[in-house]
Amino acid sequence: xxxxxxxxxxxxxxxxxxxxxxxxxxxxxxxxxxxxxxxxxxxxxxxxxxxxxxxxxxxxxxxxxxxxxxxxxxxxxxxxxxxxxxxxxxxxxxxxxxxxxxxxxxxxxxxxxxxxxxxxxxxxxxxxxxxxxxxxxxxxxxxxxxxxxxxxxxxxxxxxxxxxxxxxxxxxxxxxxxxxxxxxxxxxxxxxxxxxxxxxxxxxxxxxxxxxxxxxxxxxxxxxxxxxx
Amino acid sequence: xxxxxxxxxxxxxxxxxxxxxxxxxxxxxxxxxxxxxxxxxxxxxxxxxxxxxxxxxxxxxxxxxxxxxxxxxxxxxxxxxxxxxxxxxxxxxxxxxxxxxxxxxxxxxxxxxxxxxxxxxxxxxxxxxxxxxxxxxxxxxxxxxxxxxxxxxxxxxxxxxxxxxxxxxxxxxxxxxxxxxxxxxxxxxxxxxxxxxxxxxxxxxxxxxxxxxxxxxxxxxxxxxxxxx
Numbered sequence: 001x002x003x004x005x006x007x008x009x010x011x012x013x014x015x016x017x018x019x020x021x022x023x024x025x026x027x028x029x030x031x032x033x034x035x036x037x038x039x040x041x042x043x044x045x046x047x048x049x050x051x052x053x054x055x056x057x058x059x060x061x062x063x064x065x066x067x068x069x070x071x072x073x074x075x076x077x078x079x080x081x082x083x084x085x086x087x088x089x090x091x092x093x094x095x096x097x098x099x100x101x102x103x104x105x106x107x108x109x110x111x112x113x114x115x116x117x118x119x120x121x122x123x124x125x126x127x128x129x130x131x132x133x134x135x136x137x138x139x140x141x142x143x144x145x146x147x148x149x150x151x152x153x154x155x156x157x158x159x160x161x162x163x164x165x166x167x168x169x170x171x172x173x174x175x176x177x178x179x180x181x182x183x184x185x186x187x188x189x190x191x192x193x194x195x196x197x198x199x200x201x202x203x204x205x206x207x208x209x210x211x212x213x214x215x216x217x218x219x220x221x222x223x224x225x226x227x228x229x
Numbered sequence: 230x231x232x233x234x235x236x237x238x239x240x241x242x243x244x245x246x247x248x249x250x251x252x253x254x255x256x257x258x259x260x261x262x263x264x265x266x267x268x269x270x271x272x273x274x275x276x277x278x279x280x281x282x283x284x285x286x287x288x289x290x291x292x293x294x295x296x297x298x299x300x301x302x303x304x305x306x307x308x309x310x311x312x313x314x315x316x317x318x319x320x321x322x323x324x325x326x327x328x329x330x331x332x333x334x335x336x337x338x339x340x341x342x343x344x345x346x347x348x349x350x351x352x353x354x355x356x357x358x359x360x361x362x363x364x365x366x367x368x369x370x371x372x373x374x375x376x377x378x379x380x381x382x383x384x385x386x387x388x389x390x391x392x393x394x395x396x397x398x399x400x401x402x403x404x405x406x407x408x409x410x411x412x413x414x415x416x417x418x419x420x421x422x423x424x425x426x427x428x429x430x431x432x433x434x435x436x437x438x439x440x441x442x443x444x445x446x447x448x449x450x451x452x453x454x455x456x457x458x
Binding site for chain 1: 316319357360366367370371384388389391392393396402409
């Protein structure tokens with residue numbers, strides 16, 4: 001596997017995908033023909049979303065085609081897969097219905113690099129069960145691409161708005177681990193990413209991440225750090 | 230329909246279900262035999278959860294039986310249905326698998342009062358699509374009891390932790406309305422509730438709620454206010 005999984009589309013002080021350009025260039029390794037899955041976009045059109053990402057990643061040498069304009073059977077035409085953030089449920093539903101789940105899984109297993117942020121990072125995990133998104137549509141199953149064997153919680157923070165009594169993020173992740181104690185969850189703060197090469201999972205970025213496992217205390221980890229492999 | 234749907238289990242300055250006791254007494258109207266669905270509880274046992282609510286609602290004259298200790302076919306033995314908060318996905322999954330979705334829907338349609346908070350308020354809606362919870366298990370469908378014809382977003386606030394770049398609650402609700410523009414969503418702040426009598430839906434509580442509809446500006450509403458009927 002050759003993956004770049006980012007928490008979100010911005011570093012705290014940067015513009016849209018600014019912090020991702022050099023990382024994307026390194027991931028691509030000279031490849032240029034990129035497939036972009038815009039299906040997480042809900043309040044934007046998929047054309048607009050694809051254009052926005054196309055412009056942001058042009059400096060990385062990538063040329064994007066929106067997956068809504070081609071068929072999953074065409075996947076062999078692409079050298080890189082990019083999956084944008086937005087709503088994880090709609091992303092999973094559309095990717096499943098259009099045949100991209102299976103096509104992307106096979107292509108990435110065969111060596112095609114994969115880049116995703118936010119919902120696109122959730123989709124790379126075994127399930128979408130650690131998304132923060134609102135379940136606006138039924139995705140037809142919570143299973144996802146399974147490109148890594150751990151779960152990512154993007155936009156990770158344990159803070160709540162002042163006075164709020166809802167569950168904290170750590171409580172939500174503890175609920176997930178109560179029903180799936182065999183799983184590992186990476187709380188990935190905004191601005192951070194995972195770089196996966198084969199079985200090696202490396203944490204990158206400016207902020208400490210948090211690693212949660214069933215029946216253990218959560219552990220804070222500072223980049224650069226090897227999380228697996 | 231005779232419903233009491235609370236945003237959460239605490240008023241901002243009160244103890245557990247303190248603000249619900251008088252409301253529950255009025256809803257019950259002298260009925261005492263209450264069925265309690267504890268299935269939203271994940272990091273507590275259902276026995277413990279039932280005991281906690283039993284003690285909290287004893288001052289309202291209610292005697293609780295945990296739904297995990299009886300069968301859905303026994304629903305006629307109960308005069309009131311109470312559904313506690315926690316994880317909406319596990320609540321819906323368990324209620325569906327154990328036959329309670331259908332049993333409760335029929336019983337409440339026939340006049341049995343229903344009280345729910347947080348996940349228990351979500352369950353009363355047409356779908357669970359406006360929950361804030363993490364999707365830790367697949368509920369086997371996002372359809373819920375459909376006791377009212379609008380969606381509740383419990384623990385409503387539009388605030389984010391300082392510096393956070395994830396979606397605001399209003400953006401999440403806008404995403405839901407983008408795919409379901411025919412729906413109405415009530416953003417119900419902590420400490421507030423809806424009291425439903427027949428087709429009448431009354432807002433109660435100390436804080437302004439927000440009413441969201443597809444293609445319209447959201448409207449702030451202060452209790453007491455009639456939201457339907």
